[in-house]
Amino acid sequence: MPSLVRKTLTATLLTAGGFACYWTYLTINQERLLFDARRRPPRDLPDGIVAYSHEVPGGQFRGYCYHTDHAGVSDLLFYLPGRGEDVLETLRFVKWLPSGMGFATFDYRGLGHSDGMPSEAAAVADASQFLLHIRRAFPGVRVHVVGRSLGTGVAIQLADLQDFESLQLITPYDSLLEIVRKRFPLVPLRQLMRHHFDSISHCKKVVQSTKVLLAETDAVVPHECSERLMAAWPGPVALQTIAGADHFTIIEQPETWHALCEFALQVPRSAQDRPRQTPPPPPADHTESGVALPLSAAR
Secondary structure (H helix, E strand, O other): OOHHHHHHHHHHHHHHHHHHHHHHHHHHOHHHHHHOOOEOOOOOOOOOEEEEEEEEOOEEEEEEEEOOOHHHOOEEEEEEOOOOOOHHHHHHHHHHOOOOEEEEEEOOOOOEOOOOOOOHHHHHHHHHHHHHHHHHHOOOOEEEEEEEOHHHHHHHHHOOOOOOOEEEEEOOOOOHHHHHHHHOOOOOHHHHOOOOOOHHHHHHHOOOEEEEEEEOOOOOOOHHHHHHHHHOOOOOEEEEEEOOOOOOOHHHOHHHHHHHHHHHHHOOHHHHHOOOOOOOOOOOOOOEEOOOOOHHHHO
């Protein structure tokens, strides 16, 4: 075999082998990579935060709820976090909530202080189960679902499972598959990815009043991805751009929190009177709690 042919064949095989190894790595580790799964050391909960948990394969799912006065909560923001977000840090900003506004959020499985393996289906199921708990803990409360970045895909699917008063999406995307494809152009993602978060398909059944918040600059979710989602929306969508914010800092802006609360509170009270799904009782093998305790003790 001529030397040039042999070298070309060797280079081709090495390149193909490299691609195969890279694709295998992405396939095996995609849950950890997509969700930016990272555990965090045990720490005490901030003041005023109540812990929630329910059992999942591998341990416990963790949620957190804030309210200034249990009896006085009339509206509650149910927050579905972004990729790798430290929600205990995000809870620092509840100081900007008005009186009577509660707040709840959680760690996806395998992230923060939640156990288990993250996945698209698990994120939607856990959010739905936690929301049912909130309905029981706060009877009559008006729930406003807020999704941020990765969490927007979860929030849109949650709208098909439960009724709530309004939906707000912070830096949403049309499809996570399309976002990832731009970063990995040489990977057959449609065949390898198990979690597409195809929001543009799931949004067809959304009936809740909806608002989208965009960052002024966003290198993670380009504005055109959010605009494609809004163009496919079945109803009107309010839009607001947060000046001076980017994809990561938008949640740190007082203007963001003011916009979320303002939109939630302007939903007519009559919306509360529409039929709402009755929360089913938890399954026989299910346990959940809603008591305030340090995470170090909860683990």
